[in-house]
Amino acid sequence: MENIKKTTPHRVGIVLANEELDIPALKFFILSMNALQDQFEYEFLPTPDHGELFEELQKIEDVDREAVRSYVPNFLVDFPKWLEKLEDGYNLPHPRPDQWIIVSEACFSDNFYNMRENHVSVIALGNWQRSMAPPSLFEFIQTLIVRESIAGVCPALRGSVHLGTRGCICDFTAYLEDTRLKVLSGFICHSCEQALAASSRPTLATTVRYILNKKWVGNLSDPTSTTSVLAKLRYNLFLSTGLKPTFLESTINLLQTEGVKALVTLFGAVALAGLLFFFGLKSGGS
Ligand SMILES: [Zn+2]
Incomplete structure (x- = not known):
């Protein structure tokens, strides 16, 4: 991207509130944005095993969005302290991002899907359903993270x-x-x-368009493309819908990336397992 000036990136720390979201392919997809531009720099940070904000977001039942908002002040004090202890254990410095984005599988009781408070955003994906694809859930998450990042650098675009x-x-x-x-x-x-042009990051619209058009993901014919790497991580950006691919999605992905031989091997193993099971039952009954 030749027309984007070198600038100090706005650093965004991402915390995954639920362990189901801790997927290498998802992290790779989000972090791929770092190499594309220099306006935003994303980093994943570990999920704490305590704290009222995370306990709330990990609830199975609906979550009160205003309750989540009320936990943000404590989060801004406690979470950096918790990180500091981890960093001290490895003799690491204590760099802190400019903004925090917490991605969760929570369901807000008012059906909204995000909350912003101070420089913390919470994304609640609990209402996502496979029927909403396309786009894939990965693309939803990417777009929502970029949207929150825009809110973090441009006050005029912070609210609705x-x-x-x-x-x-x-x-x-x-x-x-x-x-x-908007994801599609x-x-x-x-x-x-125009609001971005008047902000401290006047070229950001160009960056955002480039990130979101996703031409940079490439295709499976290029083994070095983002799409190929994701496929090797068992996530086909053009097929997969949810966090984890369905059996059918996995099968087609295997066919596209590894070829017919791998598919035959897979189905051969399944057939063999079936035969063994069948004869096992037969011998057990005689
Ligand atoms: Zn607009």
Whole structure:
């Protein structure tokens, strides 16, 4: 991206609230954005095993968004302290990001899917359903992280910006299912672009468009592309929908990446296991 000036990146610390989200392919996909541009720099930080904010977000039942908001002040004190102890154990320095984004599988009781308080954002994916694909859940998460990052650097775009659905990343959408259009569009509208142009990061709209159009993911014919690496991590960006691929998605992915031979081997193993099971039952009954 030649037209993007070198700049100090806005550092974003991402914490995954639920262990189900701790997926190498997802982390790789998000961190791939670091090499594409120099406006945002993402890093994953470990999930603490305590703290009222995380305990709330890990609840199976619906979560009160305002309760989550009320836990943010303590999070901003306790979490860095907890990280500091970890860092001291390894003689590491204590660098802190400019913004925190907590990605969770929580369901907010008001059906909203995000919460911003101070420089902390919480993304709640509990209302995501496979029927919302395409786009994949990975793409949802990527777009929502970029949207929160924009809110972190541009005060004018911090709140809800426009009610009209433009396919813009800053579209106001109350419900997660309504965000599909902005995830699929990878667009930023003229008024939001002007707001970014007037901010401390005037070239950010170009960066955001580039990140969101996802041409950079490449294709499976290039073994070094992001798509190929994701496929090797068992996530096919063009097939997979949820956090983990279904059996059918895995089978097609295997076929595309490893070829027919691997598929025959897989089904051969399944057939052999079936035969062994069948004859095992036969011999057991005689
Ligand atoms: Zn807009």
